[in-house]
Amino acid sequence: MEGVLSQQKPAEISSLASHEGKYLTFVLGDEEYGIEILKVREIIGVMAITPVPQSPNYIKGVINLRGKVIPVVDLRLKFGFPEKEHTKETCIIVVEVNNILTGVIVDTVSEVLDIATEDMEPSPHFGQDIDTDVFLGIAKIKNKVKILLDIDKVLRQEEIGMTGNFTEAC
């Protein structure tokens, strides 16, 4: 991890610059995350979820979004947090990735933040335990750290995980 912060390569800085913009931030456990606002379609409360057999535990199932059937991913389980009973605060953030809508369950939604390049830093590496590929970077706003997610990659991995799980189930 050492050295990464001080020796930013120019390529990394420019790639960070392209991530500048508005983020929807939300809470997961006691951590704060952000998703690019342009990917967010809407935020809804938790509703009845129909489980789908043979899918990994973090795919909670499918919901009826005004007539559309969309899958719902529990981000807690996806990131290896312990499962938590849904409360009034629990939200489903509906994101659109490659024209596909997916619901993402989070503990609670906080606010929309304008994040500039100077607030951003590339994600540090944590060895094998944490897959930093799914992070766009880390932002420091008022001394709080917000982890910016590359939601495309978070959800794409979920599909691969799905196939793996399925072969086991067979």
Next chain:
Amino acid sequence: MEDTSFLMDDPEIVKEFLTESGDHLEAVESQILQLEENPDNMDIINTIFRPIHSTKGSAGFLGLKDMGTVSHELETLLDEARKGKLKITPLIIEILYEGVDILKRLRELVAKKVEKIDVSGEIVDYAPVIVKIKNALEGEEVTESAPPKPQHLGEILVEKGEITEDDLDKALEEQEKLQQKKIGEIIVEKGIATIETIDSALKTLPATAPVSETVKVDIQKIDSLVNLVGELVIANALIKDLLENTNSTSNKNISHLGKIVKDIQDQVMSIRMVPIKSTFQKMSRLVRDVSKKAGKKVKLEVSGEETELDKSVIESIGDPLVHILRNSVDHGIEPEEERIAAGKPALGHVHLDAFHKGGNIYIEIRDDGRGLRKDKLLKKAIEKGIVSENATLTEQQIFGLIFAAGFSTAEKITDISGRGVGMDVVKKNIERLRGKVEISSEEGKGTKISIKLPLTMAIIDGMIVQVGDQKYIVPMLSIEESIRPKKDDISTVQQRGEVINVRGNILPMVRLHHWYNVEPKKYDPWEAIILIVESEGQRCGILVDDLIGQQQIVIKRLGEQFRNVKGVSGSAILGDGRVGLILDVGGIMNLALN
């Protein structure tokens, strides 16, 4: 090969040309078939001439020289026929077919080029057909052309000798005065001829098909409209449930709204419906070609062409029909000598029919050929190891063998059929359309294959079942019956597998909760319900907690993420607004039993 790189300058125009010329060529093909039967009918020649002419025009405009040349030559040929200078002989019909085929292939080449598919290896050689046209035009002696068929009722009556020219003139004068009256009516009123003679004269008039105006709409727009209407129906049902116990005024309004919604649904569904006519016309051509190749005389009779089916069903029904008809002509219909020896007319008959019955659409293919030989089928199946030697099969099951992959009873393989592939495609395709195939056959008399299809792919009749706190939908089509078994009817096999005895038939039992990983409310089958289901000839019992009711549901696909999930074919929004999964009965059986 002509240079067509310029096509890409404006692909939109080219695409429009492609759809248009596709329609034209299809129309021409079916008209040639008509012309073959009525070679003297000028109207038909005209209806062939027009689309060829416009294809020539558009091709020329786009700089498609090959298509332009071929359609130009065809046009010349038809023009001669139109002027009565050329008699339509079987040879001319053959040339017309060949020309249209070449145009079709040239059109496909253009289509591929627009899609940027490499076509450098494909060359359509149209020189021979041009030569044939030229020969036909030069070789023909100027035959005395038959006088064009009379077009008016009065002329026909005069020609038949029913009335005289004088009578006709008088009647026409009368008609001048009374504008709305038809000439036939006047003649009958004046007592010149009877209604019967008029009727028979009218029948000889060439039928003019009513022309309805059409609009081309992107199919996706219709699909989303269909989806939305499905939602509207469900939302309406939800409100109705909610207001059921409130005051009567709102109830009255709601039921009025319900009627309107139902009407909208019917109308929207009908947008997707297209008559099966064009598919049937292709079949006429197929039977003509196949019977010629097989050296048999076969007549295809078609009825119910106006029956409307969902567009997606029409698209996937073509292939199965092709295979069935090929088989009928090649294997079903006997050679001429054999037919005469059996005391049948030399001309073989195949009948293709489509009709509505009880919320479903049926397509029937009947032939008066040699029929299926049960003993032969069974012997072959045992030989091939499809059926074990001591198995007892019902008649339907034996006939069903012809759908098994790799199964063919034909002694020799012709280039038309007999390889044993094809009929298995039939069954698969039709099951994919949520339809069923049934065969009945009598040896020496013929075979009837009946295909039962749902009205639309988007809506199915489903049985809602409860397992634990989840609701699932089982397509009604696959349910044979639902039973609550007695304790004695259930036995286990090696402590693991379970079987159920249904009136002497032992069927495997599948516990849905086990495969779907839900906690059931009822573990013991004799307290729960067993659905006896059938798929691809296999039967089994599926254990569920309870039946909730039957409902029409709008099918929604589960997303890409779930494409590997076995045993679920889709989902639907249930009456309570929740999503219910639709059981894929075949998939469950594969998962649990194989």
